[in-house]
Amino acid sequence: MSDTPLKVYVVDDDPAMRNSLPRALRKRGFEVEVFASAPEFLAQYDGTQTGCLVIDLRMPEMSGLELQEHLGSAAQFLPMVFISGHGGVRESVQAMKGGAMDFIEKPFRSAALVERIEAAFALLRERLEMREKCAELRQRFDRLTAREAEIVSRIVACPAEISSKEIGRHLGISPRTIDHHRARILEKLEIRSTAELVGLATRLRIDCESSNLASGLPSQE
Amino acid sequence: MSDTPLKVYVVDDDPAMRNSLPRALRKRGFEVEVFASAPEFLAQYDGTQTGCLVIDLRMPEMSGLELQEHLGSAAQFLPMVFISGHGGVRESVQAMKGGAMDFIEKPFRSAALVERIEAAFALLRERLEMREKCAELRQRFDRLTAREAEIVSRIVACPAEISSKEIGRHLGISPRTIDHHRARILEKLEIRSTAELVGLATRLRIDCESSNLASGLPSQE
């Protein structure tokens, strides 16, 4: 939801950074939470929070890269900006390949960091919108019964043969029953035509296969 | 086409690299072309070649990063593996953000480079397939006349109201004429139902907006 304020999570083992960074970021209007280590962050992370992670590369217990790996696809909604004291090219490339937003070296101007965080938030907002859009679609599809979903699958997989007669033959039941299911499907999905159904399902499949939300779809069968 | 062998383009100002790299890569079965500078590569680049660029970061006339920038979206079909002697984190991050496949530091094992090149080819193949798929779809849509495309747009934009009567009213012409156009549209696109049309157009729009091929589509209007 866009009414949840976007937070900056600062994870750094260096007390000086934990002191100065939040100060600068709060002055810029960000809401900030601070953690002294990656495990400390993970301890309070319930998988639903979103926001920008500003994270030190090297830390004793768990490095920034390890945290990134640990978060996996959830990191989509936790864009990371790495901060490195002595990190090398190898680490920075790994971080970027792992989907980091950016990777900046100490020392840095706080304005530069702010820029990166704002870019991260822009991306995050996009992803959250996409996720919500998918969730809404999914919700509607979830109201369908198994049989209805089966018919949707069939229609989407093979939109060239969508007369009730053909579908009925395919499923071995009366075309009249297909008509009945069709009506329920359109009603539940709040649409008005089979064409719209195909459009909706196509978008749902494409959008969701690119996010980590792909599951329980009317399957390709 | 996948029958075009995938080439490795080595761009490096260092004669030693221009000597050793191709040797190693050819031994691994790659087809290799060598260039001593970015401009030299660009001189023979006609915008259609695809392949993996193995490129030095620092070069006198034009740096690897400048080449990357210069290629712009065409770089999609020229995945780049950077090689850096003295490059720092800043450059590597810029390269990665610019869409580079990878960024490795000298010295490196040739096996490591080969791995990266193979990953690049895998990605490239995917992108080429996508491009081709889009091109095929586009070709079919291009056969439509202006009026036909207008009707397609209308149907795709508003699949809830697709009866010929409604479209006719919207365009201010007879529903009968819409029927006629519809028939031509289905025929030209080699499909059999309006539902299939919506699916096709939806996929086309989504697929192509993510590539640089988006243009001349049945527009959103």
Next chain:
DNA sequence: GATTGCGTAGGCAATTCTGCCTATGAGCTT
């Protein structure tokens, strides 16, 4: 000047879709 392609439009008949009714049996919950 004839041909071709395009947009326009109508007729007619077969098929299909849609909406509104009823109805039965299976399976589950209360």
Next chain:
DNA sequence: AAGCTCATAGGCAGAATTGCCTACGCAATC
């Protein structure tokens, strides 16, 4: 046992789609 959802299936009437025909005017092309 009663009530619920779901899948099944039919009737019927109005609306829409589809395929196949003809036709005219306009513009470009040969």
